[in-house]
Amino acid sequence: MDNAFIAKWFSWDHRMPLKWHRAINRFLRYSRVGAQLNPASFRWGGMANIEARMNLFHLASQCAEFKVPGDFVEIGCNVGESSVCLQHIVNTLAPEKNIHFFDSFEGVPETTGKDAELHVYGKGDMSTSLFAFYDTFRRAGLAQPEHVHQGWFEETIPQYLPEKISFALLDGDLYSSTNHVLPHLYDRMSPGAVCMLGVYYDDTVLSRPHTIPQYKSPGVKMATDEFFAGKAEKVSVLYAGEYSNGYFRKR
Ligand SMILES: C[S@@+](CC[C@H](N)C(=O)[O-])C[C@H]1O[C@@H](n2cnc3c(N)ncnc32)[C@H](O)[C@@H]1O
Numbered sequence: 001m002d003n004a005f006i007a008k009w010f011s012w013d014h015r016m017p018l019k020w021h022r023a024i025n026r027f028l029r030y031s032r033v034g035a036q037l038n039p040a041s042f043r044w045g046g047m048a049n050i051e052a053r054m055n056l057f058h059l060a061s062q063c064a065e066f067k068v069p070g071d072f073v074e075i076g077c078n079v080g081e082s083s084v085c086l087q088h089i090v091n092t093l094a095p096e097k098n099i100h101f102f103d104s105f106e107g108v109p110e111t112t113g114k115d116a117e118l119h120v121y122g123k124g125d126m127s128t129s130l131f132a133f134y135d136t137f138r139r140a141g142l143a144q145p146e147h148v149h150q151g152w153f154e155e156t157i158p159q160y161l162p163e164k165i166s167f168a169l170l171d172g173d174l175y176s177s178t179n180h181v182l183p184h185l186y187d188r189m190s191p192g193a194v195c196m197l198g199v200y201y202d203d204t205v206l207s208r209p210h211t212i213p214q215y216k217s218p219g220v221k222m223a224t225d226e227f228f229a230g231k232a233e234k235v236s237v238l239y240a241g242e243y244s245n246g247y248f249r250k251r
Contacts, residue, residue, distance in 0.1 A: 001061060001092050006053045006085060009140065047078055047126075048198075051240035053085055056169065059194045059247055060086055063167035064093035069190040070164030072099040075153060075181050076171035076198065079128050080136035086169065087142050097166060100147040102156055105130050109152055114175040114222065120213045121173060153177050158184040165189045171198030175219030182227050189250040197224055197235065200246025205237040208244075215242045 017025055021037040028036060048056075060072070072090055077083045083101055090097050107127030115121065134144055149156045153172060157180065165188045172178055178197075185195055199217035201208075208216075224235055224246070233248045 001065075001089070003054065003057045003061075005088055006050065006057060009081075009084070010050050010053060047081055048243045049241055052238075052243040052245060053082070055238045055240055055245060055247075056082060056085055056196060057089065059196050060089050060167045060169075061093060063192075063194055064089055064097065066192070067094065068166040068192045068194075070166035070188070070193060071097050071162040072167045073102070073161065073165055073185070074099065074169045074171070075102045075157065075185070076169075076173065076177070077101045077103045077133065078126055078171075080133040082169055082171065083133070083145070084136055084140040084142055086167075087137070087145060088140070091142070094166075098147055098162065099145060100149060100160065100162055101133075101145060102149045102151075102153060102160070103128075103133070104152055105133060105150055108172075108174055108177070109154075111174065112176065115219055118175070118219055120217060120219070126173070153181050157181055158188075161185070161188055163188060166193050168193070168195040169198065170195055173199060173214075173217045173220060175223045178220050178223035179227070182224065186227070186250070191250055193250045195248055195250070196238070197246040197248075199243070200224060200235060200237065201244060202237050202246070206239060206244055208242060211242045221246075 017038055025036040072086055074083055074086060086099055090099055105128050107124040108121050110123045111121055130150060137144055149160045161184055168185050170181055197220060199220050201216040201221060228235060232251045235246045235248045238245045238247055
């Protein structure tokens with residue numbers, strides 16, 4: 001399966017400086033300004049960059065191609081940019097699989113406990129709408145998805161999770177969201193299934209001192225590492241610039 005659809009959807013092909021950028025860049029170089037202009041990388045806004053989407057493509061397409069038993073789930077889908085990538089992969093490689101999408105579409109809930117202490121997110125951050133989510137599918141030329149579960153994860157999970165999971169994208173940003181969802185996902189993942197963890201930022205593997213706290217979402221690693229203490233699986237970091245993620249494969 002080609003992955004060029006990601007480059008097209010995220011306008012990566014247009015990342016080379018355009019003619020007028022190059023003219024200004026020549027002036028900046030001449031003036032010894034250590035910066036240059038580039039076109040924006042996203043056509044639709046952007047919760048990730050092309051590297052993060054390519055990582056998603058490789059992990060999800062393996063599970064689809066090798067028929068790891070179960071359905072696909074995405075927990076935290078926002079406007080659906082990652083969702084359309086997953087849908088395209090399933091349509092092409094494993095059309096017998098369902099995809100279940102979960103989000104409040106109202107952003108993150110009120111922060112309490114560790115999330116409140118971390119002070120990275122506040123209630124309603126990343127708020128969007130169900131309309132925007134469906135519209136992303138329409139713009140990608142995909143049919144409207146069937147299994148969309150709107151609500152707080154604490155209310156929709158595990159109730160609406162499929163019995164068996166082949167691939168999961170867990171992208172909830174908070175300690176509380178990760179802490180609630182991860183054990184349920186883990187229990188239902190088939191051997192060989194993969195879970196990609198949005199914003200699993202590990203300073204010891206890849207330090208990014210200048211990256212803003214939202215791109216590090218420290219609660220994700222905290223909850224994930226607590227969960228995996230003593231388990232056979234290991235979480236690996238996936239380089240994707242400021243949007244680096246993590247993943248594990250179920251034994
Ligand atoms: C980073 S965004 C997801 C981005 C998307 N996966 C992508 O790559 O384009 C995180 C999403 O998780 C949702 N979220 C976080 N905690 C939640 C909770 N407890 N219940 C419902 N939604 C939650 C937010 O509404 C937000 O849309």
